[in-house]
Amino acid sequence: MMDAGRHPLIDVFTLSEVIGLEGRPGNYQATVRTAPRYVDLDLCTGCGQCSDACPIAVPNEFDIGLGTRKAIYSPFPQAVPNAYTLDFDNCLNDVILACERCRKACDINAIKYDDYPKEFTIPVGSVIVATGTGVYTPYQKGDYGYGIYPNVMTGLEYERMLNASGPTNGKIIRPSDGRTPKKVAFIQCIGARCALEGGEYCSRFCCLNSAKCALLTKDHEPDVDEVSIHYIDMRAFGKGYDEFYRRTQAEPWIKYVRGKPSKILEDPETRNLILYTEDQATGKPQKRDADLVILASAGMPNREVTTQLAKILGIETDEYGFFVSRQSSTQALEATRDGIYLCGCSRGPEDIPDSVAQASGAAALAAKHLADHRIERIKEDIPQVDTSGPPRIGVFVCNCGINIAGVLDVKKLAEQAAKLPNVVWVQSDLFTCSDQAQRVIQERIVEHKLNRIIAAACTPRTHEPIFRETIRLVGLNPYLFEMVNIRDQCSWVHAHEPEAAMERATDQIRMAVARSARLEPLEAKELKVNPSAVVIGGGLAGMRAATDLALQGFPVTLIEKTERLGGRSRELNVTFPEEYDAETLFNEAYERLKQSGARVLTGTEVIGVDGFVGGFTVKTDTNGDVKAGAIIMAIGSDIYNPVGEYGYGMTKGVITNMQLEAQLKQGEVELDGESVKTAAFVQCVGSRDPETNPGCSRYCCATTVKQALALRKRGINVIVFYRDMRTFSHHAEESYREARRAGVVFVRYNDDRKPEIIGENKVTGIRAYTEAIDDIVEADVDLVVLAVGLSPYKEAYAKLKEIMKVPTGPDGFFMERHPKLGPVETNTEGIFVCGCAQGPKDLTDSVAQASGAAGKAATLLANETVLLDPTTCAVSFDLCRDCGTCVAICDFHAPERVAIGGGLFAAKINEALCKGCGTCAAMCPTGAIKARHFTDNQISSMMRVFLLGSEA
């Protein structure tokens, strides 16, 4: 957020709307209208004096009306920009003459009551629609009493209550009496998967969101006795989601209850709620009570707003008001007008990892219209702060709302820090990461000539880059910043032992101060970037990534091991949900690839990769070396081989869904030339199983629905045995409904009681226990279709893992850098991953992610140079005895032997390959290797103050 606010190439217009779009792709003129803020953006420092002076309090939209705000306000502490906004509709100056309290309270005259709306036009080559989604408001859902019973609230309202900067500062209370609830009940699919009210679609994010809120409930309020989640199917389909779901299932106080309550009534005396549900064991109606009910409301756009915007942009929306993709399997990110792209929830509900990947994808597509309009990198001229003198340390202790301050005595921590050696300035803030607090840090550096900064706050993983950039902008070397994690590693994990936590935080800060004094400024080295890319894997994802990069003007080579492009898509009959002919789909994609100018090498295998970010050499078996600045891995995944399960490979009539797809492609579904009467599908074969693939394979439920409908069209009876129907993808829920209407029978089986096949050599039937009737269901069938999961290509992955230095996760798929911050990046800079190589997914998500990888790769390739992280290791030739230990142990092949004259050799570390892990420095017998930013001197100073209590 803050990065976007201060990037020189991003102009942010808040309180603004697009009101017109003229022209054509590559040459649009957008008209934007900015509403008056009545506060000067350039002058306002966000001090808040105006708000303190304001006598008016109105419900706060950001807290969905749970809290209040003033008429002049900032929506939340970390707002960007951090300037205040005057809501003139609620301002006294509007109705009574001259209140003017805020104007008088403002020392810098930033408030201007005569501000007015402005309109202006911007030349744009393309447009990205990232308008997100609204949330379904369940007033219509009268059965659940929202808006009538005070203790029934929506998921988003609950989310605000959990938030440390929300209306209750993170306390969970019952709105009726302010009491902490004992029993909290979540109800899923509010306004989703319902033909009567809301939408028929699946809202994708709510299942896991409620699971997350359930965990947080006990974190915030240890006295809560029970959290129940009332659901239809748990759709934990994302990477790591099923594992997360299992973790919540293992908590004895979290109860998953299948089935939506029929109604909720309130006990008028206690204001407790009675949920009418079904007892799963007996199938009889039962009542469950709860103190607080959370309705997991679906994502749903404000249709009036989106249809209005659609009209302005000349694109289409669907019946709910979501923007429509040109074609959902391979052109999901393209709107129905050229040069306009979609990402995130604007085209349907999405979770954060998918939204972020799509955003990078939309960036790749939008950038192709501006390939000739890239802006030269602006040379910055920031005078450097002299750091040669004695250390002058500034310590900033963050409250993080109640995340830290709820456990630790922040004031005391600050007082203690003030007494430590070299500390010149100490302060604490509600949120040290807020724009306002960052500005204060910059001011203090100048004012007090600070040359070392410490933030005692949260995790460096997400926040260190922000702080480093903050101090860099005022000329302080970013490596003179030190972060102490007193939240994740202290107040969170020791929440129930505040005294011990306090002791620990004190130690952490003391150690950081000692280390900070010894930090040295480090300069990042610049490396030249070769602007070309290699994409490995020629399936639809790889083809898409190559196309999107080539259209942006980067030379691309697509390398495919087999003789033909298209990968798995060539085995498909039609795609889901549009029933688009798969061969036509491939041909269209191939045509786009050809026109993009990408070079294609089929029948070519990658046998090695040399070099590093910006300058890789990809070695192939048949086509020599290919040079590239970036590499995208799009090698797809294998299909689980179910041999031995459900009689597969032994019993005739048991086939996989891919084999069925091949038959559907041929036309008739037959068994030994005889027609099939009844077919049964078994879901989750090789998925959601800790033994094989712990996660969900994402594609199979929707595929089964597609195939079941195709079989019904051929007059074949169909039974589907499933655990949770995860038809979450675009239009899948609607198809699931259609399948039930078409007579497909869905039978749920339990995780621990899989269906059994009947028949010795040839399948004659199938039986399974189902909780719904607490009995065994048995059916005569002549075909059993196993919906097999996706699994890693064991050998190919092992080889690439070694060649690329990209790790695989516990599920065997390649690991992304971060699920939300870097879903298509890997831990090796310059190497990107997309499609099923990163984890199972359907065609739509694979291809969208491929565009995302192209977008991310472009951020590297569009720049002539890339900065290297200078926290690497270095060898002192004087001390090196050429023993070769470092060369042997480094996983990244960074150290090498070099001649240093006089017939002598020593180790030298290639900084572009070095990850700064420090293993070599630890192993070096002569102490010749120094790990920059983690030197012996810095580390031992921390040990000294920890063990001895002082630096003596």
Added chain:
Amino acid sequence: MDKGVLVIGGGVAGIQAALDLAAARVKTYLVEKAPSLGGRMAQLDKTFPTMDCSI
């Protein structure tokens, strides 16, 4: 004004798209209806499954 990309919406998707474009040296105009960037994600407390802070 430099020709660029118009990004409508300053939530997590819009911000990510803008940052990627800007990093690829493409001028970006980020238009948000509310007084602040952040969108829906800024309203959340933590995010699943890694429980990272939303801000």
